[in-house]
Amino acid sequence: MLYKQKKNPAPKGNRFLISITVQGSAGPIRFVVNEEELVAAVIDTALKSYAREGRLPILGSDLNDFFLYCPNACSGALSPWDTIGSPGVRNFMLCKKPQTEKIGEAGTLETAIARRGSGKWKTWLNKSLNLKISSH
Template sequence: MLLSKQKKNQAMKGNRFLISITVLGSAGPIRFVVNEEELVAAVIDTALKSYAREGRLPVLGSDLSNFVLYCPLAGMEGLGPWEMIGSLGVRNFMLCKKPQTEKVVDNEKSVTLARKGTGSWKAWFHKSLNLKVSSH
C-alpha cells in the first residue's frame, strides 16, 4: 500500500517548473507551476481561471478555444492545444485572443474575414517597432 502511494507521488511530480504568462492588456504576468508534460490547453485553462480569480482586467471569459498561447522566442505561430508545455524549453508565454472572424454573404457566397487589430500581440509588437524616439 505504501509503495503504491510513493510510486503515484513520483509519477505525479515529474519535472515541474514555474511559467510566466503575460496577457495582452493586463497589468502583469500570471505565474504558476506546471508539469512539463501538461498540455497547452490545460495551461490556458489554468491561466484563465487564475486571471478571473484575481479579478484582473480586461475581462477575458472562460472559453479556452477563444485563446492562443504564444512563445515569443519560438516564432510567430501559436502553440497547438495538444502540444506539451515543456516541449520548447521556455518559460515565458503570451496569451492572446484569437482573431475574430466575420461572415459576409455576397451573391450567395459565404466569405470569412479575419478582423485585424483586436488585441493581437503581433500588431502591438510591429507598431512598437515603428515608433521613433526623437532626441532633443
C-alpha cells in the same frame, strides 16, 4: 506505536514555474506546471487564474478562443495537444483568437479576419521588449 509515513506518488516529469502575459493585462500570471501538461490545460488554468484574480480586460473562459505563443521563438502558436515543456521556454503570451466575420447580407460566408486588432500583439510585444536597435 509505529508511525507510518504516507508516501505521495512522485510527480511524473519535472515541474517548473511559467509566466504567461495576457495581451492588454497589467502583468503576467505565474504558476507551477508539470512539463507533461498539455497546452490546452495550461490555457484553461491561466484563464481560471486570471478570472479568480479579477483582472481586466475580461477574457471569458472558453480555452478554444485563445492562442498560447512563445515570444522568444519565432514560430506560430503552440498546438493545444503539445506538452508545455516541449518548446523549452518558460515565458508565454496568451492572445485571443481574431474574430471572423459572420455570414454577410448577400448570403455569402466571409472568412476574412476582421482587420481591427490584427497585428496589435506583435506591435505591443516589440514595444514591451524594446527590440528597437538604435542607429547611434
